[in-house]
Amino acid sequence: MSDSPKTLLLVDGSSYLYRAYHALPDLRNGEGLPTGAIYGMINMLRKLRNDYPAEYSACVFDAKGKTFRDDLYPAYKEHRPSMPEDLARQIEPIHEAVRALGWPIVMVEGVEADDVIGTLAREASAQGVRTVVSTGDKDLAQLVNGEVTLVNTMSGEVLDPAGVQAKFGVPPERIVDYLSLIGDAVDNVPGVPKVGPKTAVKWLTEHGSLDAVMAGADGIKGVVGENLRKTLDWLPMARTLVTVKTDCDLGAAVSDFHSLKDVGEDKDKLVAFFSRYGFKTWLRELTGESLPSLRAQAAKGAGARAPQAQGGLFDSAPAATPADPVPAPDAPPAETRYETVTTEAALQAWLDRLAEGALVAVDTETTSLDPMQARLVGISLSLVPGEACYIPVGHCGPDVAGIEQHGQLTREFVLERLRGWLEDPARPKLGQNIKYDAxxxxxxxxxxxxxxxxxxxxxxxxxxxxNHGMDSLAERLLGIKTITYEEVCGKGASQIGFDQIDLARATEYAAEDADVTLRLHRAMFPQLQAVPGLEHVYRHIEMPVSVVLQKIERNGVLIDAQRLAEQSAQLGQRMLELEQAAYDAAGQPFNLGSPKQIGEILFGQMKLPVVKKTASGAPSTDEEVLQKLAEDYPLPKLLLDYRGLAKLKSTYTDKLPKMVNPATGRVHTSYGQATAVTGRLASTDPNLQNIPVRTEEGRRIREAFIAPPGRVIVSADYSQIELRIMAHISGDENLLGAFARGEDIHRATAAEIFGVEREAVSSEQRRYAKVINFGLIYGMSAFGLAGNLGIEREAAKHYIDRYFTRYPGVARYMEDTRQAAREQGYVETVFGRRLWLPDINGGSGPRRQAAERAAINAPMQGTAADLIKLSMIAVQDWLERDRLQTLQIMQVHDELVLEVPEAELELVKRRLPELMCGVAELRVPLVAEVGSGANWEEAH
Incomplete structure (x- = not known):
């Protein structure tokens, strides 16, 4: 062992700085300091040390100032944007962390990090020391040889000479020639125009070197040949710029090669650093304790009914679950071990492992994406990264046909053996969209x-x-390209069911799902723990409401199919009448579903004004255009009415009866938690949130949502919830006072704006105030308000100015929120949910303006979403604790819908608003209004 070569481990710190910054979300410590890049660098360095033990090591960064390349080519790197401010603020802490981790830092004035690495690698080879370079920079592939290897911790890629050849198509000694031909857009080094990797590889394979390519330029045909000939004078300079120097004078930066000896971590410095920047998991790992302030806050909040919501920030950190220890971040497993479980003995071995009580990733393979119809094909489990099993129970493909039990254990046997563990609430489980697996x-x-x-x-x-899909997350966070379903089962008409896949291939796919899910958890959960507000939203809102949603989805809602059939017939008759009226208005028959024919009639024959045009230049006939034209012309109004009825008929009255589950006799919607950026739920198959409530036809559809005999429908929704949240967040004294006194907020606003006594406010003035109240929290401008109220823009501006004069706290909140959003890229709900606004500092003018409007409204929408989720959790806890027969059956916007036995009706109507209003304490009272009836519409 003593004769084995020693190792120098070099980290391209400048490369990883940016990669860590852009790969991770905007993490911050309790003081609001950005920590994402710090976290990424520490995580990478600790993994690297575990994976590649070395006698010598260094983390190399670019020094400030120019290098020889800038003198040779003034345009070198000139297109690179300046370092983001949040990243710049993390540079010094990163250097501090790197030193505390025991890594020497090397920065040489006038020399790029790549050249420092190249020089150190050559020196190591001269002293018989092999070098491992950790980088994501393709330029450094030119250094690879028998003694120098590249590793990429973010993708798990390892490049030796064969790896370079496989990745780039040329050996390491030709990488400089390859880069010279294709150029380096990142460093603003031009190559040969229109020459990409494939052409460069082809030329170098045919000619052998860049010099030979240049010498044979006259024989290369086509546009690329012409471009090559035009670039011949430039290519020597390109080669100089992309060549990593290996003979730099490192001066005092590395006075002695042996000064790079690994000295190990400085525990005391790391404890202080992790405490300061809020890295709780790593702190516990070193000390066995969490941050003192977090311990105190968690103890203070133990047993609390609900968090105290103040001013838009979540002030106390929730206690961690004792039975759920968080593992340290993992290095990628060197290899994966996936097992197909087809015998009782193998199943028992996994049952023994499950009994250890560790967190287990669970995934299912099924016959359908419909959660209520899907049948189990197999189960995959993972307890340790890189290890997983697949238990097939429903395969019947040709590969196993004719074998007893199809070469697998029966579904009934496996489920009975696993039932005790699956149903044990003390055995912690993890999944990717685990609501579906439930x-x-x-x-x-x-x-x-x-x-x-x-x-x-x-x-x-x-x-x-x-994107929250597992494949996307794995690639983004783990650098893994997972096997896709289409790669296993095919696409389109030729796609086969998973139950037809041979067991070896099925195991490869299914076990990977469980393994990757476990590894994703170990990558993401520490990030959540680093931000108390996010951890609270995850632990106390999203996770518990997911369990409640699964129960609501299974409960379903009873549909009166006969009533829907009658409504469908009536809608059809009304559509025929509207169609004839449209023919009469147009003076001829036409296809009411054809935008082209509608455009020809409206703008070609009737010469109506063109409001806007489509991308192709044709006059638009979309809903916005028809609504504008309908103000002055009858035909567009008829077309709008026809479209509205056609949508109701196709989406609801015709379709709902076909969606009844034959096993339950009910319709079961699916609630998507990870869809709306504001935290609101999305309802699909059917979409219960899009049933219109402002038209008689829409309200009649809700009449078909009924209760069975002996039960009634109960509806409870928050009153003016977003305006109440606005009052709470803005702290405006006039708004707070109006809500505290229980006043009609629209009447109170009208009195303020129009300068009259509340009792003297007219219905028209109240309507104006209602539009203003709701419009402003959605960022409505004077132009939008004028359009909504049908008044002049100057009058609308006057009303807005009066509003902000009377409610200065609202104006201050809006300006402060816009500014905060620009500085940090997100806004927060009262409970700490972060709502990201990617376009707030970029994008086109309209996109940026839309992001500013969203910044104002998102905290209110998001907080309302958090409140209704907390209500669902509280109501379900109460129903189960008191063993009531009442069922939660729907959640729509700010409303909960329940199916209640008549014997429990009075109890539910009394307790429901108490529970909904008690989930949080705002600066204004929450109000929930409750109604009941034989159907959903009647309950309003």
């Missing part, structure tokens, strides 16, 4: 309990505007 088990009579984590919801809480 449905699948419930379809087979198994109640999945002990659900403590969901990686889809972790991603949603961290960055609601991102």
């Amino acid at each position: 449905h699948v088990f419930a379809n087979h009579g198994v109640t999945l309990r002990g659900i403590v984590h969901d990686t889809m919801l972790q991603s949603y809480v961290l960055a609601s505007h991102r």
